[in-house]
Amino acid sequence: MIIGAAGFVGSYLAAELMKRHGMEVHATKLGGEGLAISNAQIYDLDILNKDEIVTLLYKVRPDYIFHLAAQSSVSVAWKNPQLTVDINVKGSLNVLDAVRELFYKPRVLLIGSGEEYGHIREDETPIKEDNHIRPGNIYAATKACQNMIAAIYTQAYDMHLISVRAFNHIGPQQSPIFVVSDFCKQVAEIEAGKKAPVMYVGNLSAKRDFTDVRDVARAYALLAQKGKPGETYNVGSGRSYEIREILDLIISMSTAEIRVETDPNKIRPVDVPVIEADITKLREATGWEPEITLRETIWEIMEDWREKLSAKQEG
Ligand code: A2R
Numbered sequence: 001m002i003i004g005a006a007g008f009v010g011s012y013l014a015a016e017l018m019k020r021h022g023m024e025v026h027a028t029k030l031g032g033e034g035l036a037i038s039n040a041q042i043y044d045l046d047i048l049n050k051d052e053i054v055t056l057l058y059k060v061r062p063d064y065i066f067h068l069a070a071q072s073s074v075s076v077a078w079k080n081p082q083l084t085v086d087i088n089v090k091g092s093l094n095v096l097d098a099v100r101e102l103f104y105k106p107r108v109l110l111i112g113s114g115e116e117y118g119h120i121r122e123d124e125t126p127i128k129e130d131n132h133i134r135p136g137n138i139y140a141a142t143k144a145c146q147n148m149i150a151a152i153y154t155q156a157y158d159m160h161l162i163s164v165r166a167f168n169h170i171g172p173q174q175s176p177i178f179v180v181s182d183f184c185k186q187v188a189e190i191e192a193g194k195k196a197p198v199m200y201v202g203n204l205s206a207k208r209d210f211t212d213v214r215d216v217a218r219a220y221a222l223l224a225q226k227g228k229p230g231e232t233y234n235v236g237s238g239r240s241y242e243i244r245e246i247l248d249l250i251i252s253m254s255t256a257e258i259r260v261e262t263d264p265n266k267i268r269p270v271d272v273p274v275i276e277a278d279i280t281k282l283r284e285a286t287g288w289e290p291e292i293t294l295r296e297t298i299w300e301i302m303e304d305w306r307e308k309l310s311a312k313q314e315g
Contacts, residue, residue, distance in 0.1 A: 001026045001062035003047065003095060004069025005040075006033040008174050009111075009213060009220075013066060014040050016217040021225075026060045028069070045069075047091035053098035064224045065108045067095050070143075073177065074115065077139035088142035089149075096153050096161070107160040109224045112147045114167040114209070114236065115140035119272050125240075126278040129165070129232045136272075147232060154230035162227035164220065167236030167277045170297055171213035172304035179243060180210065181301060183250045188305035190256050192313065198259045199251070202266030204244035207274040209236040212292035222286035236277030237290045249295065253302055 002010055002017075005027035014037045017023040028045035029035040035042055041060075045052055047069050057065075070088050071077065077084040092110065099108055118134035120127050135141040143165075150161040174181040179202070189195035219235045227233060251258050282288055 001028070001057075001060055001064070002066045002068060003028050003045065003053075004067065005029055005037065005042075006035040007068060007070075007072065008171075009068055009169070009217065010035070011037055012171070012213050013068070013217040013220055016214070016221050020218070021221055023064070026062060028056070047094050048086060050094040050098055053094055054101055057098055057102060061102075061104075062106055065095070065099065065106050066220060066224065067092065067108060067110050069095075070111070071139070074137050074139045075177075077137060077142070081138045084138050084142055088139070089145050092146045093149060096149065096159070100153070100157055100159065105158070105160050107162065107224055107227075107229075109220055109227070110146055110150050110161060110163045111220075112143040112163055112165045112232070113140065114165050114234070114275055114277060116144045116147065116165055117275070120275060122274065125274050126238060126276040127234070128278045129234055129281055151230055151232075160229045162223055162229060163232040164223060164235050165232060165277075166216060167209040167211065167234065167275065169211050169213045169216045170301065172300050174213070174301070179208075180246060180250075180298065181305075183247055184298065184301045185305045187250055187254045187256065187258065187302060188309050190258060191254060191306065192309045194309065197257055198261050199247070200261055200263035200266065201243075201247060202263065204247060205242060206272070207240040207242050207276065209238070209240045209276045210246075210294060210297075211235070211237045211290055212297040215290045215292055218291075219282060219286070219288050222288050223282070226286050228285065231281075233282045233285065234277040234279055235282060236279055238277055238279040240274055240276035241294065246294075246298070249298055250302065253299060 006029035014025045025040040031044045071084045118136040135144045154161045170180045176182045176185045
């Protein structure tokens with residue numbers, strides 16, 4: 001069962017579980033959201049309502065639960081901390097309490113974030129799971145809280161809860177509020193003549209660890225099966241790139257003449273200089289390695305935006 005499957009990761013994870021692992025997938029979405037996954041059962045579920053979760057779990061009786069439902073935006077978390085705490089802490093606790101009431105013990109994968117580490121010092125890079133966490137925003141604090149509750153519940157109630165800390169993931173269909181999708185969308189708009197040939201960028205010197213969403217989905221499927229309950233695993237590529245390098249790569253994939261300008265709105269007040277995951281623990285537990293290169297992913301994201309824009313023009 002995938003809880004919160006209407007977001008970016010959900011349909012990639014569903015495809016991975018069905019195709020590579022032969023699993024029967026049941027997926028949930030919020031009432032107002034649209035979601036179609038072929039061969040999967042879809043249910044409406046609001047994780048703020050624990051009784052709804054209990055009823056659904058008794059009906060489906062999943063062996064594995066992937067809990068993706070979240071308020072996943074750092075900027076929305078600043079604007080609406082109450083909602084973020086409700087969904088990410090109370091909602092996750094509802095899921096865990098519902099699982100605790102079951103008569104059997106499914107394996108549950110809880111998705112946290114590399115953001116939990118907060119300001120990473122240079123000597124802590126690449127960062128390991130047992131490093132100090134110093135969450136620097138409300139989103140990060142809620143995910144750190146989810147992680148702590150999972151560790152406590154695993155011990156106290158002998159539950160099979162596995163936590164991950166996911167680093168930046170990218171791929172076709174991601175919202176353009178995230179940097180790579182934003183840059184690719186801007187290039188596609190310039191190519192389509194919908195925008196002046198100027199790219200607006202934020203801080204280009206930050207280094208981040210990017211992984212293709214399909215590689216991330218593969219890691220989640222493996223960790224749900226092979227991860228150790230009560231443990232936390234980083235999911236990233238283990239390598240960081242400067243945003244400037246990514247920008248150059250994206251621009252090199254276009255024949256358009258593009259000028260680059262800084263947009264002060266895209267500069268964050270505090271930005272961590274380098275975020276890079278140590279993925280030794282994930283490798284050792286599952287044998288996972290990233291398979292899709294940054295260049296391949298970026299090319300697909302560009303093509304996806306080009307198609308979307310030309311479909312719009314034709315329509
Ligand atoms: O906020 P919306 O309308 O996009 O819906 C999100 C949904 N969601 C909920 N589901 C059930 N009950 C709720 N009360 C509730 N509130 C929000 O969870 C969205 O469809 C889904 C999460 O998807 P994304 O925000 O696209 O996250 P993504 O990229 O799929 O990442 C999955 C996980 C999240 O835990 C992130 O925090 C983490 O990976 O990085």
